Amino acid sequence: EAGVTQSPTHLIKTRGQQATLRCSPISGHTSVYWYQQALGLGLQFLLWYDEGEERNRGNFPPRFSGRQFPNYSSELNVNALELEDSALYLCASNKPGQRRYEQYFGPGTRLTVT
Amino acid sequence: AQTVTQSQPEMSVQEAETVTLSCTYDTSENNYYLFWYKQPPSRQMILVIRQEAYKQQNATENRFSVNFQKAAKSFSLKISDSQLGDTAMYFCAFLGLQGAQKLVFGQGTRLTINP
Numbered sequence: 001e002a003g004v005t006q007s008p009t010h011l012i013k014t015r016g017q018q019a020t021l022r023c024s025p026i027s028g029h030t031s032v033y034w035y036q037q038a039l040g041l042g043l044q045f046l047l048w049y050d051e052g053e054e055r056n057r058g059n060f061p062p063r064f065s066g067r068q069f070p071n072y073s074s075e076l077n078v079n080a081l082e083l084e085d086s087a088l089y090l091c092a093s094n095k096p097g098q099r100r101y102e103q104y105f106g107p108g109t110r111l112t113v114t
Numbered sequence: 115a116q117t118v119t120q121s122q123p124e125m126s127v128q129e130a131e132t133v134t135l136s137c138t139y140d141t142s143e144n145n146y147y148l149f150w151y152k153q154p155p156s157r158q159m160i161l162v163i164r165q166e167a168y169k170q171q172n173a174t175e176n177r178f179s180v181n182f183q184k185a186a187k188s189f190s191l192k193i194s195d196s197q198l199g200d201t202a203m204y205f206c207a208f209l210g211l212q213g214a215q216k217l218v219f220g221q222g223t224r225l226t227i228n229p
Contacts, residue, residue: 048215108158
């Protein structure tokens with residue numbers, strides 16, 4: 001079974017630009033979660049999508065947004081990039097059913113803002 | 115709001131030794147899940163073990179076991195017969211069943227297994 005995949009692996013942008021990060025969940029998984037892992041701030045919850053709907057968001061400004069497509073893949077968009085947005089962005093997925101509370105992570109996208 | 119605290123930023127042991135990583139958490143919820151995740155240098159987060167709060171029996175997965183003390187809000191991870199491949203950052207995480215299904219992570223413990 002293929003795991004969660006994310007693209008690109010690395011992304012370098014300049015301040016003020018927009019970044020788009022992509023995530024494909026494990027087959028059969030319908031929920032996608034985004035987390036930010038920044039130096040000194042640890043892992044923080046960003047967004048949760050389930051069945052195409054945004055279910056919850058963490059304490060991040062509106063310039064962090066995303067969507068989930070009918071095939072359950074997801075995009076995270078970060079507008080008006082700031083230097084402090086530099087971080088590893090992790091995507092996780094889980095499936096409905098008995099083990100729905102287990103989240104499985106992808107390898108992440110390293111975003112660098114210069 | 116829930117918080118998770120890992121008080122050991124770094125630990126180092128010799129191969130084949132047993133090591134215990136500490137984690138405490140704070141919550142007002144009664145039903146929740148606790149997890150330990152491993153993040154090796156490749157940065158892929160790997161689920162190591164999970165514990166349901168309503169279960170008194172401690173979870174075990176091969177060489178990995180937990181000591182779950184609900185009243186004390188403590189959730190430690192024991193790694194037996196440690197191997198070089200266990201070298202990684204270990205994160206304790208809490209997931210409450212009320213509202214948002216988000217993981218709340220501790221700050222992590224960097225574990226090094228020496229040959």
